[in-house]
Amino acid sequence: MVAPGTATWPPITAVILVSLATLGVGAMGLRLSRTTSDFYVASRAISPRWNAFAICGEYLSAASFLGIAGLVLAFGVDILWYPVGYTAGYLVLLALVAAPLRRSGAYTLPDFAEIRLRSRTVRRLASLLVVGIGWLYLLPQFQGAGLALRTVTGAPRWVGTALVAVVVMLNVVAGGMRSITLVQAFQFWLKLTAIILPLVLLLLAWNADGRPDPGVQENPVARTDTTVRLPDPVQVRVSVPTRLTVHGEVDGHRVDGPLTLAPGVVTLSGGTLVDLPAGQPVPHLVDVGAATGAAWSTPTSGSGGRDHPLYRLYSLLLALLFGTMGLPHVLVRFYTNPDGRAARRTTLAVIGLLGFFYLFPPFYGALGRLYAPDLLMTGRTDAVVLLLPDRLLPAPWGMPVTALVTAGAFAAFLSTSSGLTVSVAGVLSQDLLRGRLRASVRGFQLGAVIAVVVPGLLSLLAMRTSLADTVGLAFALAASTFFPLLTLGIWWRGLTRAGALAGLLVGGTLASAAVTFTVAHGSSRGLTSALLAQPAAWSVPLAFAVMITVSVLTRTTLPPGVNRIMVRLHTPEGVHLDRGERTDPRATGRIGVRPGDRIGVRPGDRAANRSET
Amino acid sequence: MPQDPQWTGTRDDRGPAVSPAEERPGRGRGPARTGPARVRVTSPRMAAAASSPPRSPIREIDEQTGVGEVYMRSLLRTQLRLGLSVIAVLALALGTLPLIFAAVPRLGAARVLTAPLPWLLVGIGVYPFLFAVAWWHVRAAERAEEDFSTIVGGD
Numbered sequence: 001m002v003a004p005g006t007a008t009w010p011p012i013t014a015v016i017l018v019s020l021a022t023l024g025v026g027a028m029g030l031r032l033s034r035t036t037s038d039f040y041v042a043s044r045a046i047s048p049r050w051n052a053f054a055i056c057g058e059y060l061s062a063a064s065f066l067g068i069a070g071l072v073l074a075f076g077v078d079i080l081w082y083p084v085g086y087t088a089g090y091l092v093l094l095a096l097v098a099a100p101l102r103r104s105g106a107y108t109l110p111d112f113a114e115i116r117l118r119s120r121t122v123r124r125l126a127s128l129l130v131v132g133i134g135w136l137y138l139l140p141q142f143q144g145a146g147l148a149l150r151t152v153t154g155a156p157r158w159v160g161t162a163l164v165a166v167v168v169m170l171n172v173v174a175g176g177m178r179s180i181t182l183v184q185a186f187q188f189w190l191k192l193t194a195i196i197l198p199l200v201l202l203l204l205a206w207n208a209d210g211r212p213d214p215g216v217q218e219n220p221v222a223r224t225d226t227t228v229r230l231p232d233p234v235q236v237r238v239s240v241p242t243r244l245t246v247h248g249e250v251d252g253h254r255v256d257g258p259l260t261l262a263p264g265v266v267t268l269s270g271g272t273l274v275d276l277p278a279g280q281p282v283p284h285l286v287d288v289g290a291a292t293g294a295a296w297s298t299p300t301s302g303s304g305g306r307d308h309p310l311y312r313l314y315s316l317l318l319a320l321l322f323g324t325m326g327l328p329h330v331l332v333r334f335y336t337n338p339d340g341r342a343a344r345r346t347t348l349a350v351i352g353l354l355g356f357f358y359l360f361p362p363f364y365g366a367l368g369r370l371y372a373p374d375l376l377m378t379g380r381t382d383a384v385v386l387l388l389p390d391r392l393l394p395a396p397w398g399m400p401v402t403a404l405v406t407a408g409a410f411a412a413f414l415s416t417s418s419g420l421t422v423s424v425a426g427v428l429s430q431d432l433l434r435g436r437l438r439a440s441v442r443g444f445q446l447g448a449v450i451a452v453v454v455p456g457l458l459s460l461l462a463m464r465t466s467l468a469d470t471v472g473l474a475f476a477l478a479a480s481t482f483f484p485l486l487t488l489g490i491w492w493r494g495l496t497r498a499g500a501l502a503g504l505l506v507g508g509t510l511a512s513a514a515v516t517f518t519v520a521h522g523s524s525r526g527l528t529s530a531l532l533a534q535p536a537a538w539s540v541p542l543a544f545a546v547m548i549t550v551s552v553l554t555r556t557t558l559p560p561g562v563n564r565i566m567v568r569l570h571t572p573e574g575v576h577l578d579r580g581e582r583t584d585p586r587a588t589g590r591i592g593v594r595p596g597d598r599i600g601v602r603p604g605d606r607a608a609n610r611s612e613t
Numbered sequence: 614m615p616q617d618p619q620w621t622g623t624r625d626d627r628g629p630a631v632s633p634a635e636e637r638p639g640r641g642r643g644p645a646r647t648g649p650a651r652v653r654v655t656s657p658r659m660a661a662a663a664s665s666p667p668r669s670p671i672r673e674i675d676e677q678t679g680v681g682e683v684y685m686r687s688l689l690r691t692q693l694r695l696g697l698s699v700i701a702v703l704a705l706a707l708g709t710l711p712l713i714f715a716a717v718p719r720l721g722a723a724r725v726l727t728a729p730l731p732w733l734l735v736g737i738g739v740y741p742f743l744f745a746v747a748w749w750h751v752r753a754a755e756r757a758e759e760d761f762s763t764i765v766g767g768d
Contacts (some may be wrong), residue, residue: 080735081711087740088703091747095699099754215729299714299721299731313711321703341758344751351747355740362736491693563677563685570689571674572758575765578675 010403011152018190018410019167022418025183046181046336052349054181055333057188059086059350060357061137061416062144062382065191065409067468068358070381072365073372076296079365081313082468083358085320087351089475093325094347099340100490100569101325103579107335108427109328109482116489118559119497125504127431129481130328132512134424135455136474137327138417140467142459144382145413151383152406158460164410165456168417172425172448181336187415188353194408195360198389198401202367205392214366215297219281220373226276228374233270236283236377238263243280248272274377282373296369308530311537316472319536323475326482328427329419339573364388382467385409417452424451472534473515480507480539484547490569493562495547498554503547510539670765684765691757699750706742710734 046054064086071079106112110126113119142161149160171183206212219239230248242261249269250259265286268274276282324330337343368375368384371391375381386409389401425447433443481504488495488503514535521529531538561580568579673681714721714731723730 077729077731077735080732084707084735084739084743088707088743091699091703091743091750094747095696095750213727294722297722297729297732298718299711299735310711310715314708317707341755344754348744348747348751352744355744358740359737362732491689491696563682566685566689567674570685570692571765572762575671575762577671577765 008153010399011406014403014407015149015163015410018407018414019163021186022167022183022411022414023171025186048337048342048346048349050181050185051333051337051342051346052353053185053188055184055330055346055350056353056357057184057186057191057411057415058329058333058419059354059416060188060191060412061471062141062409062412063468063471064358064361065195065412066144066148066382066385067140067471068361069364069368069385070375070383071468072362073368073381073384074376077299078309078313079468080362081317082320082472083354083361085317085475086324087354087358089321089324090347090351090354092321093330094344094351097325097486097490098334098343098347101331101486102334102337102343103340103569103571103573104565105335105568107332108423108430109326109331109485110427110431112331112489113485113500116559116565117495117497117500118561119500122497122500122504124431125501125508126482126485127427129477129504129508130427131424131432131451132508133326133474133478134328134420134427134451135458136477136515137329137471138420138424138451138455139459140470141413141417141420142456143470144467145410146459147380147382148386148406148409148413151380151386152402161456161459164413164417165452167414168421169448169452171414172418172421172452173445183418184415187411190411191408191415192357194404194411195357195385198405199360199363201397201401202388202392203363205394206367206370212370214369215294220369220376221281222276222278222373223371224278226278226374228274228276228377230268230270230272230274230378231380233268234377234379235265235267235286237265237286238283240281242283243277245275245277246272248274276374282377284376285379287379308527312530312534315534315537318540319472319476319479319534321479322483322540323477323479323536325486326478327474328423329416332419332423332426341572361385367392421448421451469533470519473518476534476536476539477508477511477515479536480511480543483540484544488544488547488551492551493566494551494555494558496551496554496557497559498557499547499549499551502550503543506546507539507543510542511535514539674765684761688757688761691760692754695750695753695757699746702746707739 064083068079068082071082101112104112104115106115108127109130110123113126114123142164145160145164146157147160149155149163150157238261240263243258244261245258246255246268248255248271250261250272251267252269261283266283334343334346337346364385367388368381372384372387375384375387385405386402389405390398393401425444428447428450429440429443433447484503484507485500489500514532518533564578564580567577571577571579668680670681670684674684675681721731725733
């Protein structure tokens with residue numbers, strides 16, 4: 001960790017530049033966005049290529065840029081499934097919902113719920129879920145910002161969080177969606193550069209170092225004399241007798257000097273300074289556990305002390321694969337495609353771009369195992385991407401490269417937070433604000449402030465869950481609620497309001513209970529803990545079953561006009577069919593669909609539906 | 614795929630209606646012809662003249678008739694089948710990989726040119742595969758939509 005007081009101006013300059021560039025590009029778009037429709041969806045004038053850049057820019061969050069490398073450092077090869085899941089989620093989205101979702105004309109998930117089921121109640125429940133998922137996803141972005149700024153400059157955690165929150169708020173409040181598209185695309189390229197370029201230099205340095213293999217060493221060993229300042233009190237496990245110098249408290253006793261730690265669990269107080277001489281094995285945080293060489297590089301070996309690795313892996317994969325389609329900031333982007341065909345092509349491009357990006361972060365984790373194992377002692381493994389350049393590169397290179405990765409990390413925080421904030425603000429202003437604020441520009445701006453402030457404050461409370469794990473919980477919640485709603489809504493005429501409501505309630509309640517428990521208690525051992533930390537494997541099928549069963553039981557109450565809606569969802573736009581009301585509610589400045597709106601209801605509809613049941 | 618109901622009743626006279634199968638030689642149908650005479654049933658030209666003017670598939674769908682329902686159901690079936698095939702391929706390819714590694718630990722420890730096999734497969738090999746499946750799906754789904762447009766008569 002860079003000691004406070006050293007020359008830290010390059011990373012600080014980078015952070016300021018990214019923030020200013022974000023605001024600057026945003027301001028450019030501001031001149032173009034005037035009406036409410038512009039504010040929300042950029043009037044659908046965005047080409048598939050730009051949409052794909054923007055989706056990736058928005059999607060590659062703190063979890064992707066920092067979190068994956070950190071988890072790989074601690075837990076090894078099993079973590080490679082995280083980015084696979086993040087990418088494959090788009091394949092599922094492409095296969096099941098991309099084009100129909102675009103054709104539905106829904107801008108938000110609550111919009112879809114209302115268009116398909118024509119129920120205000122389902123809409124409101126969907127809105128609550130969007131806000132919940134959005135906040136759960138925003139939380140690690142703000143956490144990551146605090147961590148990143150502290151790592152490179154030594155500033156207190158709240159500074160980074162506040163910086164990102166303020167920039168996002170200014171940008172979203174001032175510009176809305178169109179400016180965000182440009183910003184997101186710009187940030188995608190910044191992130192890609194900031195992950196590839198430093199890695200090339202790092203690998204050259206690793207090559208010059210004789211190409212040590214991170215997978216063979218039994219215990220990660222400090223390669224050079226390393227000084228670690230423990231910010232918080234920690235419990236570490238020592239596996240072999242370890243010689244080190246300590247200035248601080250060990251198991252409650254004041255120590256100032258050399259010391260040999262016997263194998264076992266040792267408590268070190270906050271503020272303790274530990275000197276690890278080169279060649280000494282690094283004690284591991286008890287929570288992280290010791291992933292020894294073989295277990296670290298072998299699949300499902302329970303490395304890092306994670307028990308039930310196979311269950312955890314499958315449940316995680318389910319959450320990531322089926323949760324992507326339920327992420328609020330992803331769906332918005334589909335609305336900005338000109339038609340269903342473009343929506344598909346955009347998704348294809350996204351899969352290509354993401355697959356390319358995700359080749360790189362795991363390398364940082366593997367290199368970190370060699371050159372930054374002391375992070376296993378502080379538990380701040382998420383910082384590995386930021387620390388490596390300074391550790392590994394020769395003098396003139398360290399600082400500028402650190403500045404570049406810091407810029408990439410801040411691009412990740414800013415872009416993901418902006419996308420989420422736009423979505424949450426939209427839903428808040430449409431569905432949860434009252435009176436004149438509802439669905440107005442001012443309401444949207446107020447929504448943006450609320451959307452940022454709540455998770456910003458939450459992130460300042462001490463939270464020990466890692467970035468990628470918290471994001472995983474957001475995916476699990478999305479998969480347990482919106483995956484069944486979207487899939488059944490698009491492909492099954494038999495879905496009823498009661499069925500959707502029951503399924504959303506059951507899936508949402510179960511998943512959020514599991515999430516709350518995990519976030520409050522942190523990770524622990526045992527089957528129950530594994531089931532709660534990765535709820536998707538049981539909560540998704542349950543939500544599905546409830547949605548189908550209740551729909552079948554209430555099949556006399558099918559929402560009217562379902563046949564017309566199926567025509568709208570599935571037929572190509574070139575065929576001139578009656579798809580229900582074609583006027584776009586947003587084009588007139590009115591947002592959302594209200595109970596009085598006629599969506600494809602004709603006198604014949606009711607009869608057609610009755611004959612179907 | 615449903616066909617236009619008018620297809621058998623051509624307006625120009627092409628002589629007696631004969632099944633193409635019977636005209637083709639060398640199909641080994643010789644002995645069967647000694648049995649009861651096969652009768653080819655075609656739509657009499659009179660019916661074509663008497664029927665109501667042709668209804669376009671678009672109208673059938675718009676008015677939600679039984680025929681329109683057939684068009685829609687066939688489009689939905691094709692697209693759903695495509696989507697589910699993608700999910701099945703994904704489940705087969707990705708879903709079994711952790712199980713294989715768990716069942717055959719030797720595979721998980723194997724190395725290809727000094728790089729561990731699981732890292733190569735999961736860290737790199739998966740992505741081109743995902744893109745290829747996505748590519749296939751986009752093409753197949755677009756073709757299904759073109760077929761639908763041609764039959765229903767859009768554009």
